[in-house]
Amino acid sequence: xxxxxxxxxxxxxxxxxxxxxxxxxxxxxxxxxxxxxxxxxxxxxxxxxxxxxxxxxxxxxxxxxxxxxxxxxxxxxxxxxxxxxxxxxxxxxxxxxxxxxxxxxxxxxxxxxxxxxxxxxxxxxxxxxxxxxxxxxxxxxxxxxxxxxxxxxxxxxxxxxxxxxxxxxxxxxxxxxxxxxxxxxxxxxxxxxxxxxxx
Ligand SMILES: [Zn+2]
Numbered sequence: 001x002x003x004x005x006x007x008x009x010x011x012x013x014x015x016x017x018x019x020x021x022x023x024x025x026x027x028x029x030x031x032x033x034x035x036x037x038x039x040x041x042x043x044x045x046x047x048x049x050x051x052x053x054x055x056x057x058x059x060x061x062x063x064x065x066x067x068x069x070x071x072x073x074x075x076x077x078x079x080x081x082x083x084x085x086x087x088x089x090x091x092x093x094x095x096x097x098x099x100x101x102x103x104x105x106x107x108x109x110x111x112x113x114x115x116x117x118x119x120x121x122x123x124x125x126x127x128x129x130x131x132x133x134x135x136x137x138x139x140x141x142x143x144x145x146x147x148x149x150x151x152x153x154x155x156x157x158x159x160x161x162x163x164x165x166x167x168x169x170x171x172x173x174x175x176x177x178x179x180x181x182x183x184x185x186x187x188x189x190x191x192x193x194x195x196x197x198x199x
Contacts, residue, residue: 006032058129060105060122062087070102077101079136083126083155085109085143089181093141096190101139104129109147110154116147123155131163139169139196143180156199169196 002010006028014024031039055061056068063069070076070090080101084090085108093099106121118124130138140155142148156168172195181189 056105059103060087060107060125061090061103075100079134080139081126081130081135081137082139082141084141084181085148085151086182089141089143092182092184092186092189093193096186096193098190098193101137104138106142106151109142109145109151111147111150118154118158121151123158126155127158127162130159130166135163135166137167137169139171139193140199141171141181141193144171145180152199168199170199171196 009028009031010021010024013019013027014021016024019027031042052064053062054064056063056071057066058071059068061068061070063071065072077100080099081104082093082099082101083104083106084093085106087105090103090105093103104122104126106123106126108116108121110116110118110121126138129135138155138159140152142151142155152170156170159166159168171189171192184192
């Protein structure tokens with residue numbers, strides 16, 4: 001019914017998270033309707049992030065240079081490290097305004113059923129980074145899901161062994177159980193950070 005290039009665009013859009021077939025169609029027709037300039041700006045933005053954005057060599061957050069902007073910021077407290085699953089989890093924590101430390105992005109959560117074992121995450125890098133480098137506290141801010149909780153417990157155990165002097169804390173309850181951090185509002189998240197407890 002539709003020209004092959006239009007079908008291709010709909011197929012690509014429908015692969016995006018949260019975008020069903022119907023929405024993909026609506027977006028594709030929107031792209032066809034707008035000016036070349038407007039449509040190609042989207043294509044260019046996608047190309048640019050893929051070509052320029054990599055991982056921070058210290059914390060594995062997104063970075064354009066070797067180190068992300070948070071690791072480059074001298075005012076951030078290097079003695080405090082907040083562990084999150086994904087780069088997107090940094091955003092709500094920053095927005096809460098309650099965190100002045102640094103981050104460590106794991107790249108996911110432990111899930112043996114899905115084949116995600118400790119060696120697939122940046123856990124070894126965390127242990128290396130934390131042991132004997134002046135870090136006093138690690139806040140484990142993995143999601144309040146089964147895999148997020150399992151990951152938090154694993155990290156707490158590993159840190160107790162490798163870096164017994166480091167306090168390991170977990171966000172206080174109040175976060176919706178089973179929910180991803182990126183959907184938490186900043187007030188709830190700020191409260192959870194302030195009330196973090198020993199793990
Ligand atoms: Zn970094």
